[in-house]
Every structure is written in structure tokens, then in C-alpha cells.
Amino acid sequence: MEECPSCAIEVAHKPEVCPYCGYEFPRQSSSRTLMAWVMAILLAWPLFEVIKLIF
Ligand SMILES: [Zn+2]
Secondary structure, rough: EEEEEOOOOEEOOOOOOOOOOOOOOHHHEEEEEEEEHHHHHHHHHHHHHHHHHHH
């Protein structure tokens, strides 16, 4: 069960929009997950380079 953060009504399976108050649920899009991975790799890359230089 998901709870609408706007009206606190419980809804089965997270809908796109709350059927009671019209609150738009934030989408867990795959592109956002991909962006998070790209950011993580970009942040970790200099660390890998340093490790390669040391060893
Ligand atoms: Zn709602």
C-alpha cells in the first residue's frame, strides 16, 4: 500500500495521480536511475585513477 503524501489516503499500487486529491506521484523513472549511475561513476572515476597511480 502507498500513502498519498498530500491527502494521506492509502492507495493500492502507486498511481500516477492520486484519485482523491489529484496529487501527482513522483515517477521513479529509469532515466533518473541511469543519471544517478552516471553521476556515481563520474564521481568515482578520479578515485580509480588515483588507485591506479598508487598501485
Ligand atoms: Zn491524495
